[in-house]
Amino acid sequence: MAFSPIDGIYLTYSTIGIFIFSVFVLLHLQNKSKFYDQPKLKYTPLVSIIVPAWNEENVLSGTLDSINKLNWPRDKLEVIVVNDGSTDKTSEVAKRYGWVKLIEKENGGKASALNAGIKKAQGGFIACIDSDSYPEPDALKYLMPHFEEDGVGAVVATILPKSPKTFIQKLQAIEYTVIAWNRKLLQFIDAIYVTPGALAIYRKDALEKIGNFDEKCITEDIEITWRLQRARYKVRASLNARVYTDVPKTLRVWWKQRLRWHLGGEQTILKHRGAFFDKNKNKVKTFIAPYQISSYIVSILGISTGFYIFARLMYRLILFGSLASKVGLTFKEQTKLFAPVFLPNIFLIFGLLIFTTSIIFTKLATSSVKYEQVSTFSSIKYAIRLLIYVSLYVMIFPFVLIHSLWRLAIRRIDW
Amino acid sequence: MKKLILTAATITATVVLLGLLMGYWMENRRVSSISKEIEDLSIQNNDALLQMAYFETFQTKENFCESVVPTTIDLLRNAIDKGMKLERYETINRLAPGYILEKKKYATILLRLWFNVIQLREICDENYSTIIYLYNHDPINGAEKTRQDIQSRALLELEHVCGKEKILLFALPSDLELTTITLLKKQYNITQVPSIIINEKYVFKGITNYNEIIPYTNCDLNG
Numbered sequence: 001m002a003f004s005p006i007d008g009i010y011l012t013y014s015t016i017g018i019f020i021f022s023v024f025v026l027l028h029l030q031n032k033s034k035f036y037d038q039p040k041l042k043y044t045p046l047v048s049i050i051v052p053a054w055n056e057e058n059v060l061s062g063t064l065d066s067i068n069k070l071n072w073p074r075d076k077l078e079v080i081v082v083n084d085g086s087t088d089k090t091s092e093v094a095k096r097y098g099w100v101k102l103i104e105k106e107n108g109g110k111a112s113a114l115n116a117g118i119k120k121a122q123g124g125f126i127a128c129i130d131s132d133s134y135p136e137p138d139a140l141k142y143l144m145p146h147f148e149e150d151g152v153g154a155v156v157a158t159i160l161p162k163s164p165k166t167f168i169q170k171l172q173a174i175e176y177t178v179i180a181w182n183r184k185l186l187q188f189i190d191a192i193y194v195t196p197g198a199l200a201i202y203r204k205d206a207l208e209k210i211g212n213f214d215e216k217c218i219t220e221d222i223e224i225t226w227r228l229q230r231a232r233y234k235v236r237a238s239l240n241a242r243v244y245t246d247v248p249k250t251l252r253v254w255w256k257q258r259l260r261w262h263l264g265g266e267q268t269i270l271k272h273r274g275a276f277f278d279k280n281k282n283k284v285k286t287f288i289a290p291y292q293i294s295s296y297i298v299s300i301l302g303i304s305t306g307f308y309i310f311a312r313l314m315y316r317l318i319l320f321g322s323l324a325s326k327v328g329l330t331f332k333e334q335t336k337l338f339a340p341v342f343l344p345n346i347f348l349i350f351g352l353l354i355f356t357t358s359i360i361f362t363k364l365a366t367s368s369v370k371y372e373q374v375s376t377f378s379s380i381k382y383a384i385r386l387l388i389y390v391s392l393y394v395m396i397f398p399f400v401l402i403h404s405l406w407r408l409a410i411r412r413i414d415w
Numbered sequence: 416m417k418k419l420i421l422t423a424a425t426i427t428a429t430v431v432l433l434g435l436l437m438g439y440w441m442e443n444r445r446v447s448s449i450s451k452e453i454e455d456l457s458i459q460n461n462d463a464l465l466q467m468a469y470f471e472t473f474q475t476k477e478n479f480c481e482s483v484v485p486t487t488i489d490l491l492r493n494a495i496d497k498g499m500k501l502e503r504y505e506t507i508n509r510l511a512p513g514y515i516l517e518k519k520k521y522a523t524i525l526l527r528l529w530f531n532v533i534q535l536r537e538i539c540d541e542n543y544s545t546i547i548y549l550y551n552h553d554p555i556n557g558a559e560k561t562r563q564d565i566q567s568r569a570l571l572e573l574e575h576v577c578g579k580e581k582i583l584l585f586a587l588p589s590d591l592e593l594t595t596i597t598l599l600k601k602q603y604n605i606t607q608v609p610s611i612i613i614n615e616k617y618v619f620k621g622i623t624n625y626n627e628i629i630p631y632t633n634c635d636l637n638g
Binding site: 003007011014015018019022023026027030189286287312315316319320323324326327328329333334336343344345346347349350353 | 426569626
């Protein structure tokens, strides 16, 4: 069989995969000694923590308990819970904590809740914490010194799943570790493109300068990072500062969450399409937008090719079925036709290469982030999870992307 | 940043190039190995032909059939194995120049073996059946390939049901511009693939049920 266009697509994919792997491994090798570097804090500023909450009666107390344990002077900490029109007992839970300032408002979405909190905040630094996230006691101590560096607009913590129990949560534990490592590496080229809501701290004057959170965007944390980057603020990530968050327990909830992330990402790209024409040289223009758009194109092309191969196989199977009885073959005899040929060729070489690089990529991440829930997995169990993660889990994302693009096309952009 | 991208691009180019070279080397090695095996087969075939010529020249029939028939049948089995190997190699080949030459050489060996077994069936009163299966080396589309695949599977099943000593299969590519195959197609008025010629007498054009073929062969399902 000669070299076909499908073979060409496969090789292009492999090349892109190897290129991305090379970029991240080079970044890792150049910077691994700096992963846990911790700047010194020269003074202790007032930090305003904002917890947006909508029907969070079951989880809010856990978040407030964690905030209460933060190693940060009480007089330098302001905690604001914004009840975004909850219909449950969120307010009552918040009121149990005397040191919490409660803001009540009509439901307007997470971004509007954050903006309401920012307006009332007195601190020069705004720490946004999701109401289902639990920072470690030293999180602020590790995050705040990064603002000593000139031009830093935001600092983000390492977000990890809280006590992963179900299989999908354990896969997310690997994924979050990879994301944290990735974000740290992107810091070294000033290209962090999201400051997740689980725990990110912003310089208040930077937020005010760029106009606070966009209330129309469903992933305000991605969108605000793009605006910070376009305004040439630096974004930093700390591997020392950790925050644990509740992650979806089932595939259905997981899908819904990822759909929102993708939709928000697409909304952000559309909103910032003008970044390509920015007069100032910023990372959205030179790296983030091209990287995001090309990753979407690669995913769509990949899934289209996959569908084409699948459709071709189905057509062949149907044809086989209809012809097999014509030539007198039984089902068992037909199956012999599909015996795979196990001989090494260019496909196998590149397939193995991509598989190996994916394993190395994930292993580098898990060994760099040192998340106990991942590193304490017994070796066989961990190996199985790792295999499933690199071969199946990451394959679901293009399908989520297609779903999100469909939702974007029909303008169903909601939570 | 520029330096990072350039270094990554250089690493990528090197790895991809090495991968391509390795793939090319592996596939070329397979072409060479099958080419050598077909060359060996050709020598064995010539040897079998010489064996027949020997008996003809010295006008002796003593031990002729006992000697020549098993040699020729073994040779045919060996050739079929090589043909399947060639098929497998071709399926996964992506970079090597291709197997057309090997396929042509292989087809000519099969054709010579076909003539041999026809002759031997007459001389030695053998009761095997010959089945010529004509297919396209380059099917025009996926549907044609599927039809060919399924027909060849059905013929292998026929061989399995009747026994390898009763059915001698000759799978020949009809589109490789080999004169003998062109003559064969003309003689039997074959204009489509897959087509089947049984014992040089019966022709089946298009997809054929192997149970329909059985009565035209020497296959005895009860025996």
